[in-house]
Amino acid sequence: MRNVDLDAPLHVADLLAARDPIAVTLSPRRRALLEESRRYFDKASGEDRPIYGATTGFGALVGFAGRADQRDQADNTLAHLGAGQGPDLDPAVVRATLLVRAWSLARGASGASPHVVDALAAALGTTFSPAVARFGSVGASGDLIPLGAAAQALRGRGHAYLEGKRLPAATALGTAGLRPLALDGRDALALVNGTSLTTAALALALDGVRRSHRGAQALTCLLADLLGCDPQFLDERLIARFNHAGATTVAARMRQTARGHTPSGTRPLQEPYSIRCAPQLLGAAEDALAYVDRMTAADLGGVSDNPLLFPEDDAIVHGGNFFGQPAAFAADLLAIVLAQVGNLMERQLDLLVDPHRNGGLPPMLAAGPGRQHGLQGVQLASTALIAEIRRDAVPASMQSLPTNLHNQDVVPFGTQAALRALDQAALLRLLCGSLALGLRQAAHCGARRPTADANRALLEALEAAIEPVDPDRPLDDDVRKAADIVEQADISLISAS
Known part of the structure; x- marks a missing residue:
C-alpha cells in the first residue's frame, strides 16, 4: 500500500495510486496546525464576524442569515447541491479527488476540523468511493455539486462504491468499517468549496x-x-x-x-x-x-x-x-x-x-x-x-x-x-x-x-x-x-x- 504524507508535496503518482487503497498520514505538526486553525475559526465565529457559509446563506443568498445550529447549517450547505445528473464518474477519479481535497484542507487555511481530514484518509485506506454524477459543476465556487455528493456519501447518504459494487452509502461505510462523517457548516463548506475534482x-x-x-x-x-x-x-x-x-x-x-x-x-x-x-x-x-x-x-x-x-x-x-x-x-x-x-x-x-x-x-x-x-x-x-x-x-x-x-x-x-x-x-x-x-x-x-x-x-x-x-x-x-x-x-x- 502506497503511503501519502500530507506534509509532503502531492504528485500525480499519488493520485494514480489512489485508485487502490493508500495509507494517508498526517503528522503531529500538521494536526496541530489544523487544530489551531479550527480554534481560531471557532473564536472568530463567536465574535459576530460575518463569515461566509458559517453565518450566512450560500452563493447569491449570502445576504440572508444561515441556520443557527451548525449541524443544521451542514445540511443547509449540502442538501441543495444534490442536483447532479448523468452517469457516475469513474471511482478512481473520485478517489483521486478525495486525496486532492484532503491535501488542500490539511494546509490549515480552511478552518476544517481535523476529523474531516481523518475521515478522508480513512476512506482512502479502503476501496470506498462516493458515487458522483458527472454533470453539475461549472468549476466556480469549487466543484460544488460533485463534491457535495462526495460529502453526502461520507455522511452515509446517497450511494458509494465498495470493491467496485454500487451500494447505499451507509451500507458501504459500514462494510468498509468506516463511520459516517459528522459535519458542521464550516466543515461542509470546506469539503465542497474547492476545485478538487477539476484538479484530479x-x-x-x-x-x-x-x-x-x-x-x-x-x-x-x-x-x-x-x-x-x-x-x-x-x-x-x-x-x-x-x-x-x-x-x-x-x-x-x-x-x-x-x-x-x-x-x-x-x-x-x-x-x-x-x-x-x-x-x-x-x-x-x-x-x-x-x-x-x-x-x-x-x-x-x-x-x-x-x-x-x-x-x-x-x-x-x-x-x-x-x-x-x-x-x-x-x-x-x-x-x-x-x-x-x-x-x-x-x-x-x-x-x-x-x-x-x-x-x-x-x-x-x-x-x-x-x-x-x-x-x-x-x-x-x-x-x-x-x-x-x-x-x-x-x-x-x-x-x-x-x-x-x-x-x-x-x-x-x-x-x-x-x-x-x-x-x-x-x-x-x-x-x-x-x-x-x-x-x-x-x-x-x-x-x-x-x-x-x-x-x-x-x-x-x-x-x-x-x-x-x-x-x-x-x-x-x-x-x-x-x-x-x-x-x-x-x-x-x-x-x-
Missing part, C-alpha cells in the same frame, strides 16, 4: 497524454525504421536551428531510440510530413505539456477554498481561490495537444496501410488481400476515434455563462474541460495501440526488420504478445494489448535511463 481529472488526463506522447515518439521511430526512411529529419543541427526547446528534447529522445537506424536508400528524398515533421509536431506538444505540467503542479500545491483563515494576522479573507480558470485553460490546451498527437498517429497508420506510400506492403496490411482484410477495421475505427477527439477539442473555457443570480457572472468550466481531456486521453491511447498493432502487422507482411536496437526491442515485444493477423480475427483486444506494450516499453526505457 486534469492531473490524470495529463498523465495519460504524457504516456501516449512518449508512445508516439517511439512508434514514429519504429515506423521510419520499418519503412527504411532516412533519419536525417532528426538531425541535431537541423533541430537546433528550429530553436524550440520541446523539439530539441523530443528529437534527442528520438535520436536515442533510433540509434543504429540505417536507411534503405529506396525511400523518397523527403518523407511525408507525418514522418518528416514529427519532431516539430511532437516537440510543440512537449512545450505545451510543460505548461500543463506547471499548472497541474500549482493546482496540486494550492489551497482551493473560500474563505481562507490567517490566524497569525487575525484575518478571515473572502475571495475567489475556488475559481478553476488555470485548470480550465490547461485542460483545453491538453485537448488541443492530444487532438494533434492523435491526428499524427492516425495519419501514420493511414500511410502504413496504403500500398502507394508504404514501400509496397499489401493494402490494409492484409496477408491475403481480398480473402483477408488485415487492418481495415482498425483503420476505420481509428478514423472514428480521431473524429471524436477533434469534435470535442472546442475549448470549454470560452463557454462562460452567468448563473446563480449573476453572483457567478463569469465561470471557467474547468471541470468540463478536465473531464473531457480525461475522456479523450483514453481514446488517444487506443490510437497509440492501433498504430502499434499496424507496425506489428507490417513486419508480418514483409517490412524489413528494424536496424535500431530500441526499435527492434519494441517490435519483438509486440510480436511476442500479439499473433499476426493471418487469418482475420477481431482486433479490439489486440489494440488495447498493443497500447499496454508500448506503455510498458516506455516505462522500461525510463527505468533503464
